[in-house]
Amino acid sequence: MSLLDVRDLTVRFSTKKGPVLAVDGLSYHLEPGEIVSLVGESGCGKSVGIMSLLGLQGPQAEISGSARFDDQELLGASERKLRLVRGKQVACVFQDPMSSLNPVVTVGKQVAEVLRRHRGLSAAKARLRVIDLFERVGIPAPAQRYASYPHEMSGGMRQRVMIAMAIACEPRLLIADEPTTALDVTIQAGILELLKELRDGTGMAVLLVTHDLGVVADIADRVIVMYAGRKVEEAEVRALFNDPQHQYTRRLLEAIPQRGGGRDRRLHGIPGTVPTLRDSPDACTFSERCAIASERCHTARPGFAEAGPGQAVSCWHPGAQTAPAVKGAVR
Template sequence: MNASANPPLIEVEDLGVRLNTSRGAAQAVRKVSFSLLRGETLGLVGESGCGKSVTALALMGLLPDSAVVSGSVRLDGSELVGLKDADYRKLRGNRISMIFQEPMTALNPMHTIGRQVAEPLRRHKELSAAAARKEAIALLDRVGLPDAARRADAYPHQFSGGQRQRITIAMALACQPDVLIADEPTTALDVTLQGQILDLIADLVDERGMAMILISHDLGVIAENAQKMMVMYGGTVVESGPTAEVFARMGHPYTQGLFRARPRLGAKKGTRLKTIAGTVPELADLPAGCAFADRCAIVQSRCRAALPPAVEVKADHQVRCLRTNVSMAELA
């Protein structure tokens, strides 16, 4: 099927976000571009402070009023950048929805979970209170909340972390959105619950034909759940492409560093994980050139002069580095 017969559901081109901080203006997101078809999942990976969540909030129209957004975000061909908040509210929770990182802060402690899951149905689908409650209970049951009909009248603090995460998933999916953003949806959960929640999200995305953006710092989660991936650092995408291709040929030193730092099964007891020296720069301190330069083992003076262009190392696999020919073995 050609592109014209199956156009992207969401297209992002040269997205930029400038925030006002206590230290002045900070370019939190720089030149982020991607597109997604229905049924596709894009993995967004990187350390905390790399711009992943700011990118998600930009797509949701949830940035501070003082933020300056540039570039283009199109949903089904309609431009979202510059959209009035009243118009964005018609889309948010309806056509584009988000599972937030911490369910306890995403849920209102003053309202029952049944009321909170029913709210988007009443607002966007204009269901009656009784119909919205019935649908909310069905959603809670679908995401695996035990005894959903009875517990719909309970409050968030009466549930475990895993159950609260299931509730936020039900809220995000209530209106069957076209695009689902899952921001670190399993951070606070143990490994068993993490697998259950990720499987549940994947099943629902497939069942409803959504496009999904899965944000994580865990390469394993991205490898198992995303067809495409982007690695972010310093507010920009340093590597992107089909997930299998990126893992087969990690072209950016930062991607290679993340891969080496992962825990390994079978490692001897007491084996220390390899780390990436240094820390992620503050948004207000981002250099003009490659943001990873101060932590990079193969940095050259030209790397600091200007932001490196994205180079295509294979079809659809791009790396924003001047030295894409350096292998992991040389960096180890």
């Protein structure tokens, strides 16, 4: 049984210009101890999809489908039930730690509050546990940092505080939404290494949301590619980088900066624009931007079919036109 099993997740928002279909029939699963990455351009539905799992969308969101965590249905669950899951069994790390932390409360007290609420620890025991967590996530002088305010810490340190808060109750699933955005490459590498160490040390599963394929190559076991609210490809990370099957995935890979190749090595943009998400077209959503689209692509929605071991794709012409070589990008 999968730790997380999402089936046909659909999320619509009511707007003055009509309904917006932000997530269109998304299905995926996550196994214990696995790192799965959701990738795609900004606005493709990645963050909306994960926020919907935990009841973090506003009342204007119309959500349907199924999302079972450890065989418990999350969609439609009461707020009381979700509070028992959030923070204790499923924890989240968001991309902007400054907006996630209370600016007038010390970081130590904010993490301690999680332990006192979910574990019932006394103030003294919670403080000791927080200091231990700070040391575990690589915060220097953890006892002194307990009394620091968010503005007194760097972006990387604040992100480590958020990770400490997320793992305080030893969750079975960590959802990380763009956890390294706006961090320099050195800090980014440290955060990614920390996530891998936590997975290896605790068996915690990680659902990583990102648009950065370099991050995916470094940390993920399996990758789900989204475009305009739909899943278009799913594969083990090596298969995705070495033999992408969907044209959108190929174009994303072309945009990865690569060492070597001389001065003629250029990044290639994807022509056209992302379609409006007003409805669910009976066609491939990428067809208007795809260089090899046929008439069928514009008139019929492709199913999701196996394209190789550990790889599946939603495309009428899977594997057509080999993507540029990107071997070696995955460590």
